[in-house]
Amino acid sequence: xxxxxxxxxxxxxxxxxxxxxxxxxxxxxxxxxxxxxxxxxxxxxxxxxxxxxxxxxxxxxxxxxxxxxxxxxxxxxxxxxxxxxxxxxxxxxxxxxxxxxxxxxxxxxxxxxxxxxxxxxxxxxxxxxxxxxxxxxxxxxxxxxxxxxxx
Amino acid sequence: xxxxxxxxxxxxxxxxxxxxxxxxxxxxxxxxxxxxxxxxxxxxxxxxxxxxxxxxxxxxxxxxxxxxxxxxxxxxxxxxxxxxxxxxxxxxxxxxxxxxxxxxxxxxxxxxxxxxxxxxxxxxxxxxxxxxxxxxxxxxxxxxxxxxxxxxxxxxxxxxxxxxxxxxxxxxxxxxxxxxxxxxxxxxxxxxxxxxxxxxxxxxxxxxxxxxxxxxxxxxxxxxxxxxxxxxxxxxxxxxxxxxxxxxxxxxxxxxxxxxxxxxxxxxxxxxxxxxxxxxxxxxxxxxxxxxxxxxxxxxxxxxxxxxxxxxxxxxxxxxxxxxxxxxxxxxxxxxxxxxxxxxxxxxxxxxxxxxxxxxxxxxxxxxxxxxxxxxxxxxxxxxxxxxxxxxxxx
Ligand SMILES: [Zn+2]
Numbered sequence: 236x237x238x239x240x241x242x243x244x245x246x247x248x249x250x251x252x253x254x255x256x257x258x259x260x261x262x263x264x265x266x267x268x269x270x271x272x273x274x275x276x277x278x279x280x281x282x283x284x285x286x287x288x289x290x291x292x293x294x295x296x297x298x299x300x301x302x303x304x305x306x307x308x309x310x311x312x313x314x315x316x317x318x319x320x321x322x323x324x325x326x327x328x329x330x331x332x333x334x335x336x337x338x339x340x341x342x343x344x345x346x347x348x349x350x351x352x353x354x355x356x357x358x359x360x361x362x363x364x365x366x367x368x369x370x371x372x373x374x375x376x377x378x379x380x381x382x383x384x385x386x
Numbered sequence: 387x388x389x390x391x392x393x394x395x396x397x398x399x400x401x402x403x404x405x406x407x408x409x410x411x412x413x414x415x416x417x418x419x420x421x422x423x424x425x426x427x428x429x430x431x432x433x434x435x436x437x438x439x440x441x442x443x444x445x446x447x448x449x450x451x452x453x454x455x456x457x458x459x460x461x462x463x464x465x466x467x468x469x470x471x472x473x474x475x476x477x478x479x480x481x482x483x484x485x486x487x488x489x490x491x492x493x494x495x496x497x498x499x500x501x502x503x504x505x506x507x508x509x510x511x512x513x514x515x516x517x518x519x520x521x522x523x524x525x526x527x528x529x530x531x532x533x534x535x536x537x538x539x540x541x542x543x544x545x546x547x548x549x550x551x552x553x554x555x556x557x558x559x560x561x562x563x564x565x566x567x568x569x570x571x572x573x574x575x576x577x578x579x580x581x582x583x584x585x586x587x588x589x590x591x592x593x594x595x596x597x598x599x600x601x602x603x604x605x606x607x608x609x610x611x612x613x614x615x616x617x618x619x620x621x622x623x624x625x626x627x628x629x630x631x632x633x634x635x636x637x638x639x640x641x642x643x644x645x646x647x648x649x650x651x652x653x654x655x656x657x658x659x660x661x662x663x664x665x666x667x668x669x670x671x672x673x674x675x676x677x678x679x680x681x682x683x684x685x686x687x688x689x690x691x692x693x694x695x696x697x698x699x700x701x702x703x704x705x706x707x708x709x710x711x712x713x714x715x716x717x718x719x720x721x722x723x724x725x726x727x728x729x730x731x732x733x734x735x736x737x738x739x740x741x742x743x744x745x746x747x748x749x750x751x752x753x754x755x756x757x758x759x760x761x762x763x764x765x766x767x768x769x770x771x772x773x774x775x776x777x778x779x780x781x
Contacts, residue, residue, distance in 0.1 A: 242532035250529060276530055282642070302549035302650065307594035310537035320535055322545060322645050330645045333534050345552035354534075361533055 241313035241356050252291065253277045257360045260353050263291040264329060275329035296351035298323040298364070301330055303343050323349050323364050334363040342366070387657065390635055390665040398485040399622040399629035399779060402431025402615030403737045408728045409579040410505045411609035416445040419611035420501030421459045427613040432626040433495065435460065438615075440487060440496030441467040442480040444731070446503070447525055456499075466493040474679055474765025475637065476500070477612075477732040478772035482635045484616035494617060500733040501611030508607060539681065540604055542768050544596045546650035547684035551598060553651060553699070558598060560702030561683040562589040565602045565725055567710040568680065572722025574751050579606050580726040603683040605724035612733030614740065622779065629779035630740040630759070634668070636661025640769040653685075654771035655692035655762060662760075662773035663694075670694040673775075674756040675742050676716055677735035679764040680723040686710075689762055693773075717753045732763040736774065743778040 246254045253276070256263045266273045267281035268288040274281065281289055303321035306314065319335040321343075334354060335343060348367040353360045404426025406419040420443065428438060441464050445452050452469040466487045470476035477500050484496035526532065550556045566586055572578035584602065592600035622629035638657035640649045663669060670693055680686050687701035695716055696704040710718035721727045721738040728734065739759035745752060756778065763772040 244529035244533045246529055254529075301645070302545045302552070304541050304544040304548055305597035306535065306537075306541065307597060311532070311535070314535045314537075318535060320541065332530060332536060332645070345549055356533075359533070363534070 239312040242311065243356070243359055244361075249278050250276060254359070256291070257353075257362065260360060262294045262296060262351055262362050264294060264327070265289045266292040266327075273325075273327040273329050275325075275331055292327070294351065295326050298325040298331075298349050298351070300324075300335075300343065300345055300347045300349055300364075302345055303335060305340055305343075319343055321349065321364055323351075331362065333361075336363050336365050337369055339366065339369070342368070387660070390661055392665055392667065394485060394489060395633050395665050395667065396631045396777065397619055398488060398616060398632045399619045400481065400614045400632065400736070400740050400776065401617055401622045401625050401627055401629050402427040402429075402433065403740050404428075404430055404613045405577075405730075405734060405737055406501065406611040408577050408610040408730075409608060410509070411503075412506060414503050414506050414609045416449065416501040416503040416611070417455055417459060419503065419609060420445060420456060420499050420613065423501060423611035423613040424456070424460060424497050424499050427497065427499070427615050430627065431615040433615065435462060437495050438462055438497050439465040440484060440493035442470065442483055442496060443499045444470045444476045444480070445501050446507075460497075464493070466496070472639070472763075472766050472770040472772070474681060474731045475639070475763040475770035475772040476765070477736060478635070478761060478763040478774045479637060481614065481616055481632065481736065481774060482637065482772065485632050485635070488616070488618060494621070496616045497613060498616060499611060499613030500731050502730060503609050504607045504729070505609045539768070540599055541596045542644060543682040543684060544599045545644070546688065546768075547598050547603075547682070550651045550684060550688060554702070555699075556687060556702040558590065559586065560687065560706045561598070561603055562586045563706040563708075564680070564683040564686045564710065565589050567705070567708070567714075568719045568723040569726045571712065571720050571751075572726035575721050575727055578722040578727040579608060580722065584726075599682060599684075602725075605681045605729040606726070608728035608730060610728050610730045610734070612730050612737045614736055619779065628744045630743045630776040631779045632774065633758075633777040634662035634664070634666030634775035635773060636665065637770075637772045639766065639771065644768040649769065651688060652698065653688050653692050653764070654769060655689045655764065655773065658762075658771040658773040659693040659760075662775045666775040666777070668758065668775070673716065673758050673760045675720060675739070675753040675759050676718045677720070677739045677759060677761045678718055678723075679732050679735065679762045680719055680725050681729070681764065683725065685764060686718070689764075690716075693760065693762075712751070712753065720751065720753060731765065732761075735761050735763075739774075739776050743776055745778075
């Protein structure tokens with residue numbers, strides 16, 4: 236009776252190309268030709284300067300956790316708990332919501348370095364994040380965001 | 387930044403208040419509950435149906451043309467009426483809009499209200515409990531949401547709480563001090579949904595929902611409605627209740643989103659409050675009681691900072707020092723708030739602010755000599771904020 240299929244994105248005309256690129260494991264977002272800013276989610280006009288002139292750019296995939304939460308109560312049968320969701324601040328500027336794929340939920344913290352990875356659900360590739368220490372790279376000692384705010 | 391017109395300060399007033407049965411009201415409907423609250427508010431003001439020519443209201447998100455449905459139930463053709471769409475910020479906005487509409491000569495007496503049947507609609511039976519969302523699926527974001535495992539308002543606010551803890555060292559104990567203070571107030575309120583005492587120890591044992599929130603950090607699922615009547619302060623002189631003068635108001639909406647800038651830890655309560663204080667010509671230390679939008683414990687902490695009751699980052703220690711209790715420096719959510727009295731999207735906070743200014747209570751619930759109340763509203767997609775400063779009217 237309960238639907239255990241994972242919810243899928245329902246793209247808008249402005250995000251169809253984004254999701255197509257995800258199928259090839261490319262995370263791309265708009266960059267304005269006039270003011271240089273990046274934004275996400277994709278939309279027709281630059282929210283900064285309202286320019287219509289922009290290009291798709293592939294993200295470096297490197298970022299930091301702006302914040303995160305851990306789901307304990309199960310809201311959907313396709314998402315067994317516990318699992319973590321984060322808002323990652325990408326190097327290019329935009330902040331992106333995604334799952335944090337890790338076994339180390341208790342090691343997560345604001346400012347943690349993360350990299351973009353792919354959550355393969357079959358038909359879709361959903362952008363997700365992974366702590367950099369999970370890929371064998373040592374975590375930097377100073378957390379950029381916290382340093383900037385306290386300094 | 388613009389500021390609301392000071393000439394309007396004190397020119398309009400809340401002259402009637404009403405609320406429906408509250409809590410778990412089996413078989414209730416949001417429209418029926420609001421009808422009940424609106425009737426009581428008009429009666430409380432000593433007015434009758436024929437005096438009311440404005441309606442501004444709101445209910446659950448799936449009710450289309452809400453004000454038309456209410457006008458039909460009340461049997462009123464309105465000179466001015468509309469339904470608002472700013473989530474929990476709508477209820478104060480309805481009072482603001484009422485004052486603006488009367489000032490513009492659109493109408494004279496406005497009935498404002500909000501009703502919901504959140505408990506009943508999610509508890510019809512077990513299957514319903516599991517499957518009926520409070521926000522209709524069509525209104526959820528169609529992407530960048532459920533496909534990553536994002537569900538609901540708890541997680542959105544928990545993101546803010548998590549960051550606030552990291553930036554300022556805010557603790558679970560401090561969130562708990564908000565929940566326990568409001569529970570204490572609720573125990574003195576016979577209409578409150580929560581009847582059991584809540585100690586800090588019990589708070590920490592609460593069922594985890596979305597870290598850092600457990601069940602006691604979250605507001606209640608409630609059936610209930612509240613309503614107020616707004617008219618000119620001039621007209622209020624001839625009415626039976628001590629008027630609550632609308633001294634200041636402000637709104638600010640961080641529409642770019644909760645994830646932008648520092649919106650989740652430096653909320654729109656700041657700009658919204660600055661406008662309201664500027665209009666009223668007073669300062670945070672003049673406020674005798676605050677009725678804050680407590681959808682989650684964390685939102686109280688950040689609003690205390692954003693309104694200027696304490697410095698940014700000091701909201702946790704401020705709450706934990708006992709300031710929010712009835713005998714504290716800033717008695718807050720004195721009816722129990724949405725965490726313990728019942729969640730009616732901020733409408734009951736306006737009603738309670740007015741009761742405190744009327745000096746309606748015995749000393750065990752009354753903020754002594756209350757002359758100024760601040761009421762807040764927060765919602766939409768976590769980014770809309772409205773503020774209301776009320777003053778006790780002439781004796
Ligand atoms: Zn631009």
